Amino acid sequence: MLPAGDKSGAGGMNKIVRKRVLIPDRVSEMTIEAPLIASKARPGNFVVLRLTEKGERIPLTIADADPELGHILIVYLIMGKTTALLDTLDEGDSILDLCGPLGRPTRIKKQGTVVCVGGGTGIAAMHHIAKGNFKAGNRVVSVIGARSRDLLLFKPELEKISHSVLVSTDDGSLGHKGMVTEVLEKYLQNDPEVREVIGVGPVPMMRAVAKVTEPFGVRTLVSLNSIMVDGIGMCGSCRVTVDGKNVFACVEGPEFEASKVDFDELMKRLNAFKSQEQKSMELFKQRKLS
Ligand code: NAD
Numbered sequence: 001m002l003p004a005g006d007k008s009g010a011g012g013m014n015k016i017v018r019k020r021v022l023i024p025d026r027v028s029e030m031t032i033e034a035p036l037i038a039s040k041a042r043p044g045n046f047v048v049l050r051l052t053e054k055g056e057r058i059p060l061t062i063a064d065a066d067p068e069l070g071h072i073l074i075v076y077l078i079m080g081k082t083t084a085l086l087d088t089l090d091e092g093d094s095i096l097d098l099c100g101p102l103g104r105p106t107r108i109k110k111q112g113t114v115v116c117v118g119g120g121t122g123i124a125a126m127h128h129i130a131k132g133n134f135k136a137g138n139r140v141v142s143v144i145g146a147r148s149r150d151l152l153l154f155k156p157e158l159e160k161i162s163h164s165v166l167v168s169t170d171d172g173s174l175g176h177k178g179m180v181t182e183v184l185e186k187y188l189q190n191d192p193e194v195r196e197v198i199g200v201g202p203v204p205m206m207r208a209v210a211k212v213t214e215p216f217g218v219r220t221l222v223s224l225n226s227i228m229v230d231g232i233g234m235c236g237s238c239r240v241t242v243d244g245k246n247v248f249a250c251v252e253g254p255e256f257e258a259s260k261v262d263f264d265e266l267m268k269r270l271n272a273f274k275s276q277e278q279k280s281m282e283l284f285k286q287r288k289l290s
């Protein structure tokens with residue numbers, strides 16, 4: 001049986017109630033009417049969506065949920081055909097299938113200082129986790145990084161739920177000039193009270209987070225963005241190796257202990273369909289132009 005989900009746009013379900021462009025032609029957010037999912041969504045959960053009967057299924061982290069209004073928030077980076085197609089939808093349109101909440105939620109307990117690290121689009125996914133930690137009474141330090149200040153997401157939102165927000169940009173246009181992990185390392189050197197670090201972002205960033213925290217011995221989790229199809233443990237496409245064992249990120253994750261993840265393998269598997277993805281995107285663009 002499928003987990004609780006809001007199926008089919010036909011009855012007004014999965015209606016896009018708000019769309020906001022965060023970075024033009026790159027990243028947007030959608031607030032979607034999905035009362036069942038919103039009532040059950042916890043930080044760390046994701047949804048799998050499908051836009052057409054024969055369309056690809058893609059996972060997207062739930063960036064926020066409002067059970068009272070029955071809304072969930074998704075943030076997407078336009079990186080392939082399906083996200084480009086998603087971006088053609090607007091307020092008032094509906095998403096054909098939305099399945100969720102999926103994945104194990106983040107294990108949040110009151111424990112003191114938690115450092116939430118977000119890189120690029122991963123900052124949006126990290127936001128829900130930071131919010132959950134803040135609500136649990138933890139001292140939340142958000143460390144966020146992007147290539148430049150125009151690409152930095154969710155800073156105002158994180159300021160509302162963090163005790164401090166530390167920023168890096170690759171080009172130095174805001175905050176520390178350099179990688180987000182350099183800010184993390186400096187923070188850990190100055191605060192011995194950190195109980196947990198959680199990193200969400202591109203794979204090289206998550207690997208670097210694991211490396212930085214190791215000498216400090218602080219519990220570190222990363223949220224893995226492996227390729228997913230069904231999202232419920234049946235197809236095997238999200239397989240990752242953690243602590244030498246095969247695990248399915250959709251049902252056993254997406255969060256895992258950072259030091260135990262085989263990041264090289266994850267990277268290879270993420271690139272496995274690169275040429276098909278590029279071809280599909282080119283065809284989509286041609287059809288859009290013709
Ligand atoms: P990006 O490549 O612009 O990187 C964002 C920031 O991450 C950089 O500014 C830097 O501070 C840090 N970073 C990147 N590489 C690093 C390295 N080698 N060492 C240390 N820090 C590093 O990010 P983007 O283009 O916005 O990211 C998109 C990627 O993030 C996509 O591949 C997407 O799949 C992934 N993503 C992952 C999740 C998740 O759940 N893990 C969620 C959303 C997006």
Ligand code: FES
Nearest residue numbers: 231233235236250
């Ligand atoms: Fe199919 Fe995880 S997405 S098993």
